[in-house]
Amino acid sequence: MNTDKIFQSQHYLFVFKVEADEEQAGRFINEVETRLYGISELLGYSDKIIETRPVYIIDKTDDIHFLHGNGSRQCIHLYVNQLDEINGNINLAIHEETHYILSNLCPEISTFLNEGIAEYVCWKYTGRRMPDAFMSNMKYIREISEEMVLSRDNWMKEYQARGIWIYGVASLFIKTMLSARHTVREILHEVYSDGNISVISETLEACRMREKVRV
Numbered sequence: 242m243n244t245d246k247i248f249q250s251q252h253y254l255f256v257f258k259v260e261a262d263e264e265q266a267g268r269f270i271n272e273v274e275t276r277l278y279g280i281s282e283l284l285g286y287s288d289k290i291i292e293t294r295p296v297y298i299i300d301k302t303d304d305i306h307f308l309h310g311n312g313s314r315q316c317i318h319l320y321v322n323q324l325d326e327i328n329g330n331i332n333l334a335i336h337e338e339t340h341y342i343l344s345n346l347c348p349e350i351s352t353f354l355n356e357g358i359a360e361y362v363c364w365k366y367t368g369r370r371m372p373d374a375f376m377s378n379m380k381y382i383r384e385i386s387e388e389m390v391l392s393r394d395n396w397m398k399e400y401q402a403r404g405i406w407i408y409g410v411a412s413l414f415i416k417t418m419l420s421a422r423h424t425v426r427e428i429l430h431e432v433y434s435d436g437n438i439s440v441i442s443e444t445l446e447a448c449r450m451r452e453k454v455r456v
């Protein structure tokens with residue numbers, strides 16, 4: 242029997258494939274709606290309205306120990322054991338919601354920038370401290386080229402598989418970029434509208450320099 246619950250909110254169509262009563266679902270939906278503004282503002286896009294109404298699916302994970310998700314132009318998909326779990330793993334939701342916003346406002350975005358911004362935003366949004374492992378993995382910045390930063394291939398998966406916190410490296414790269422610019426929106430405008438990709442090599446250089454000093 243299909244027990245999916247479907248709700249429509251102002252900006253999303255929700256599908257709950259995990260158990261949720263009206264009250265739990267309502268609370269979750271309100272939080273997602275509030276975050277849409279919060280994340281957009283953090284990115285510098287508070288005046289932009291996304292016209293599509295994405296499907297937001299809260300699904301059951303196959304592996305009880307592995308919560309994951311993905312976020313694209315029209316869909317946000319979280320895989321968990323139960324709805325409550327998302328509160329304890331709020332970064333997962335924020336990360337995927339950020340992907341959804343970025344894919345709409347900058348469809349040409351590269352994998353590294355997309356992941357780096359999504360990861361940067363979840364720590365910034367919650368005000369929590371980034372794990373030390375992000376910094377200790379910054380040594381891998383030496384292997385990353387301008388071409389990799391701008392690629393739309395999913396080369397980062399290989400690094401993750403090797404146990405390297407490449408998403409953390411990407412988020413620190415974004416943090417470094419933001420120290421010279423005000424918002425993510427300005428970064429994306431510079432790279433994708435003005436075509437000024439020298440900011441990428443300058444940031445790589447700044448990260449490498451700092452890494453040298455730290456070692």
Ligand SMILES: [Zn+2]
Nearest residue numbers: 336340356359
């Ligand atoms: Zn991601």
